[in-house]
Amino acid sequence: MSSIREVARRSGVSVATVSRVFNAPEVVSQRTRQLVLATAAEVGYLPNESARTLATKKSHMVGLVWDTDHRRPGWRHPFFQDILVALKSALSAHGLHLLMLAPDQTPGLDDRQRFLRAVQRHSVDGVVIIDNGSRDPAVLALVDAAVPCVALDLRFTGPTCTHITSDNAGGGRLAATHLIERGHRHLATITGPPPTLPAAERLAGFRDALTEAGLPLADDDVVAGDFYLDSGYAAMQRLLARDPRPTAVFAAGDEMAVGAMKAIHEAGLRIPADIAVVGFDDIEVAALIPPGLTTVTQDKTGFGTAAAEAVMTMLHGAATPPAPTTLPTTLVVRGST
Amino acid sequence: MSSIREVARRSGVSVATVSRVFNAPEVVSQRTRQLVLATAAEVGYLPNESARTLATKKSHMVGLVWDTDHRRPGWRHPFFQDILVALKSALSAHGLHLLMLAPDQTPGLDDRQRFLRAVQRHSVDGVVIIDNGSRDPAVLALVDAAVPCVALDLRFTGPTCTHITSDNAGGGRLAATHLIERGHRHLATITGPPPTLPAAERLAGFRDALTEAGLPLADDDVVAGDFYLDSGYAAMQRLLARDPRPTAVFAAGDEMAVGAMKAIHEAGLRIPADIAVVGFDDIEVAALIPPGLTTVTQDKTGFGTAAAEAVMTMLHGAATPPAPTTLPTTLVVRGST
DNA sequence: CGCGTTGATGTAACCGGTTACATCCGGCTC
DNA sequence: GAGCCGGATGTAACCGGTTACATCAACGCG
CATH class of the missing domain: 3.40.50.2300 (Response regulator)
Structure with a gap:
């Protein structure tokens, strides 16, 4: 796993230049850029996300808070899978990864802190909440802490929160x-x-x-x-x-x-x-x-894509969270009526 | 978000000592330990995972490779949700997080490299593969690269791989x-x-x-x-x-x-x-x-827990991967026979 | 009393990136 | 020709941890 310094050394430029080639290609000259890209490919360089996150405080990861209610372990809304598929692919398309968070296990910790801490430790950029409607205090803590979050099927609101619900x-x-x-x-x-x-x-x-x-x-x-x-x-x-x-x-x-x-x-x-x-x-x-x-x-795919979009607008530094989305519902008539 | 140096300064010890309090409590004296824990709680210190990962190369994250086949977008085995629930909770219990990997999006990249690169960039400790049986070369690349992985419902094997299947x-x-x-x-x-x-x-x-x-x-x-x-x-x-x-x-x-x-x-x-x-x-x-x-x-929960266990034994540095698991199948008799 | 041992702690290098700021250089204007 | 500008690049500090190694005090022992 070669590092940025290795690439810099081999191509005879500084690490800053290599970094720029990947993050702001337009500011580096055509020639240098191609040289660096060539050596990077040659030595199989790939930027280390942890180092990057450490420096920028952006992890390109969206946290998924789900199944927080221990009283109903394995809560499964039948939609979950459809929503997850849509959410994941919408996020993937923008290069975001989805981290399914385990609550912080530190013994003796206030339960309300468990998710918040997991979120903060990992520098997660935003959070999607899929909960069964119980107003879990561990989830509410996220809202208070001003983490950008979007809740599904739950009317959470706050200065950094929005939600998606069906009509x-x-x-x-x-x-x-x-x-x-x-x-x-x-x-x-x-x-x-x-x-x-x-x-x-x-x-x-x-x-x-x-x-x-x-x-x-x-x-x-x-x-x-x-x-x-x-x-x-x-x-x-x-x-x-x-x-x-x-x-x-x-x-x-x-x-x-x-x-x-x-x-x-x-x-x-x-x-x-x-x-x-x-x-x-x-x-x-x-x-x-x-x-x-x-x-x-209910528009399950809509839940996923709307959530992904909401998260992304928040990540791109919108001052206020996007307005809550209400997804239309339609009637499917079958034999039971 | 206070850092380890802040805690060290406030409690009048070195950063190394603070680090030890969290990673090897037994080597630090009772008095110091309690002092440090107290100030840590006071200032709301929590270790930054990125920094930690950078230093140790262990991320405490398990990657989930899923739905790799573009020809069948949104592939959904009806089990998926049950398996995921079990997998996630088994991993959570051991403080591991589950990262749903988006394939590396770098343009012009060899398709086979996409998952491997995502895995390596994030220093993911191990990988769980849920695939629909197609022998995706992007998945095979993981095996070749000696990433610890466990495949579900798929007979992958290799020096760092094992698999779980039903009988x-x-x-x-x-x-x-x-x-x-x-x-x-x-x-x-x-x-x-x-x-x-x-x-x-x-x-x-x-x-x-x-x-x-x-x-x-x-x-x-x-x-x-x-x-x-x-x-x-x-x-x-x-x-x-x-x-x-x-x-x-x-x-x-x-x-x-x-x-x-x-x-x-x-x-x-x-x-x-x-x-x-x-x-x-x-x-x-x-x-x-x-x-x-x-x-x-099929024992869906078994898939999840067996996968979690297999990953964990590999992470704990087993020289060889655990033997493949075959989950028993049973017959449920209902009205159709 | 001198010495090796053990336990507790500190020092500082290192992990691999980003980025503010400095520097250098060629071209343009007056 | 001096002065200025802007584009390309380098320097070095910094993000927040871990850990090999050094240090030091207290202790037991011959």
Whole structure:
């Protein structure tokens, strides 16, 4: 691994000149530049990122803070993979690397400091936060410390922070109007965990559309789940016990919708003849499970690319963080309605 | 961001002593150690990883090489997320970070060098390779360069390399014996793309079990897919045209199995009454799609933790890489058989 | 008492880059 | 011809750690 001094020596110039060839080629003369490039290629020189980071305090790495909630180890939003793919390739295109941070392990350390310290130790340029909605103090510490960060599916804001979310309310509204158009008058919904924002927003949109259509939404027709399959199953069982029974249900997440469908089938009812179902997310299963789940699509790739762009504008020294992005949601109609 | 010299000055010791407090606490006296730790906490000192890496040439980062095949952008094995979760948490537990490497973007660079250069620039300690089986020369270059690496689902070997695979042959065998036990005598299979190793191994195991049972496997009862859903659908259509029709089919991947099930349903046949189906992988859909897909489970978490362990033993300076690991496969019986 | 040993600490070189500032030189203007 | 300008390059300090080696005091021992 030859160093910059080696290249300088071999080509008979100073280290500063070699450095310039790679960082500001325009200021060095044509001849010298080519000479240096030739010897660099010859000896297989490549700049050492650590040294570079040490000197410039820019690491060209974006930190990924993810899965911070120990109570739910291995949290996996079904989107995660799609988002990650998009994020990674958008960053790669700009020469940025993605560092999945392990929280700082120092014993006896205040938990809130763990991510912040990992970020600072590595001189990470910016941070992307994918969290399950819990307002983890370790994550909040990042905001306070003025680290440029962009949060996904989470309404973080701050002088150095922005966020990307789906149009959850719009999606809830889409679901409601679709069901109303199909002639349903008695709707119910399975929401996400109440404290989380996506859950609240989807419900609000859904409710608004009903109100506008002059339809009621009884308290008993709103049941909370936790976004996972089993909770959808359980919630649906409660809804099936209602009298009169709702003729359509909107589940604020596809996993819960699938659970609900299972409960409906087990009760000997047909979808959509007896009960129509609309989900939210459009995960892979939605298209595969018969009769096909009508659902509100989130733009997973959009999350990734928008996050990458937001990070990059912040890195390029924008005085204020870019405005939050709201990604449009659309309805995909399948057999369940 | 206070530096080590700041801490040294404030506590009236030399920088070497401060460094020792963090790297070799046992050699510094109890009193000094506590003094230094106190001032460090007071001024919020944290060691700069870049400086440290520069000096020691160990970065405490493991590189992740993934999705190297441009012809299939966003390659996503359904396991990826599970593996990644396990890998990341196993590494985190040992204070290692995971760097998702972007290939070196230098224009005019030999493609084979792109990953190797990214690895070397960042002084990454080791590399985990998750690839789709194509023997990408950019990945092979890592092996040649003696970077410690562990490949997943890929039989890479070398003086500094090891790999983790599932017991594919055993899994194929499991599928076959299960179907035979269920009374089937005319079996067919949808394989993965022939050049890939998992495809070949699963087929071999399947075939062996048939041979041992004295059952034939006609060439026309072996159809190749590409591990994705549509190929399973198309392959199944060809199998349905056979006369006599096979009564059971083993798809070497769940996505293909789901595609096959779709083709079977569309042909007006019932599963498992008319045709039984066994898959491989045990992805989420397998349990959700009616009547439930019997499938061979791979140990996704095992991939992640085994990879982490292999990397760590190599980092701890083992002379030879750990022996390749083969993860056991098991059969999960559901409604499709 | 002199000497080797051991434990705690300090000194300073080194890792491999970046960059502010200085220097040099040829060409232009007046 | 003096003075100025600007482009190309060199010098050297600096980023923040690690570590080989030196130093020194205290101790045990013959």
